[in-house]
Amino acid sequence: MVGTVTLNLMDVSRKILDLAPNITTIWMQEIIRSMEIPVTIPRDFAEKRTVLLARYLVENVDQDMQTWSLDMGEWLRSQEYPFSSILRTYQLYRNVFWRVLQPELQKWALSSQDMHYLESQLGKAMDESVFWAVYHFEQMMNRELIQKEETISYLHNDKLTMLGKIAANMAHELRNPLCAIEGFLKLIGESTREQAQLQSYIQVVMHEFANLHRQITGFLSFSKKPILDEIFKTIEMKSLLEEVEVLITPRLLGENIRFEKLIHPCSLAGYEEGLKQVVVNLLNNAIDAVQNRTDKWIHVISTSSDGWLYLSVENNGEMIPPEIAEILFQPFFTTKQNGTGIGLSICKNIIEKHNGTIHCDSNEKRTRFVVSLPIGVAE
Numbered sequence: 001m002v003g004t005v006t007l008n009l010m011d012v013s014r015k016i017l018d019l020a021p022n023i024t025t026i027w028m029q030e031i032i033r034s035m036e037i038p039v040t041i042p043r044d045f046a047e048k049r050t051v052l053l054a055r056y057l058v059e060n061v062d063q064d065m066q067t068w069s070l071d072m073g074e075w076l077r078s079q080e081y082p083f084s085s086i087l088r089t090y091q092l093y094r095n096v097f098w099r100v101l102q103p104e105l106q107k108w109a110l111s112s113q114d115m116h117y118l119e120s121q122l123g124k125a126m127d128e129s130v131f132w133a134v135y136h137f138e139q140m141m142n143r144e145l146i147q148k149e150e151t152i153s154y155l156h157n158d159k160l161t162m163l164g165k166i167a168a169n170m171a172h173e174l175r176n177p178l179c180a181i182e183g184f185l186k187l188i189g190e191s192t193r194e195q196a197q198l199q200s201y202i203q204v205v206m207h208e209f210a211n212l213h214r215q216i217t218g219f220l221s222f223s224k225k226p227i228l229d230e231i232f233k234t235i236e237m238k239s240l241l242e243e244v245e246v247l248i249t250p251r252l253l254g255e256n257i258r259f260e261k262l263i264h265p266c267s268l269a270g271y272e273e274g275l276k277q278v279v280v281n282l283l284n285n286a287i288d289a290v291q292n293r294t295d296k297w298i299h300v301i302s303t304s305s306d307g308w309l310y311l312s313v314e315n316n317g318e319m320i321p322p323e324i325a326e327i328l329f330q331p332f333f334t335t336k337q338n339g340t341g342i343g344l345s346i347c348k349n350i351i352e353k354h355n356g357t358i359h360c361d362s363n364e365k366r367t368r369f370v371v372s373l374p375i376g377v378a379e
Helices: 002-034 043-056 062-078 083-106 112-191 196-222 237-254 272-289 343-353
Strands: 233-236 258-263 267-270 297-305 308-315 357-362 367-374
Touching (some): 002 043, 043 083, 043 112, 233 237, 233 272, 237 272, 237 297, 267 272, 267 367, 272 367
Antiparallel strands (some): 233 267, 297 308
């Protein structure tokens, strides 16, 4: 029986080789007729598949099949055919192959056992070719994705490097005149202590000066330098939030926003001005977010646990879609008409300089920005 099967396999192998041109022609016609997206396969690629199936019956062609699948997959990928179209071509091939071969096999009066064995072997060969085709296609896609991710990462880092250089240069150019302005303002304040109205003007100027200083602090977060040479020190979170509340109170009152805070006493090590900049940015964004609401509210919650401080700034503004939330912290991305797109990226950079994280969580009821910071100890 073994000899009969071997003889039959040799005969079938030669017969398939004879039928290869006809199978290829009909297959390519079926692809043109059945596919929504036209796929034109080079004839030498197409016919080699049938040749490999014929050889598979009588010899080991695993390596040749892998090579063919790789070459075929690379060519199909170079044509940018959808993966579904590629699988469809293999399905059409299987149908055509058996449609052409079965009438020939019926002429040989093969036993049911021989027929079953033959169908099993050829089916296995087809499955192997599909497996290797999918495998190599998947490998190519993964390589392309890795290359794209590396390119995106490179462009992102390049953008941050550019911002860092601009920030460092800006800080250098502005620091000296700002220090001079601050010094003379203090001298004017000391020499006009008896003039109450002038003192009030000076206080306004000093307040705006502090705000300008804070903006420079935030922008400098893009550079690798310390935040304006600020000292890393112990900060009382409650005091920091109270100072920030004073800065935003005029906007809260002017916009008729209900502001609530729940602050658990906690101290942490960090750059005070940098963290103030983060909280100010988040609160100003929250104020902007609730503009179209009738009942406007903003909640600030600060808690600590297991060596970490968690600061949450919530508002009842419109929901931020998930696809937008994922890219909110990228430099220059903004949804505001007159926005610069660097506010949240500044926040992210400052928080990362503290070895912390920041993320956005938004639904139809509320939008929340959560900052997580290691408490640490100032040296």
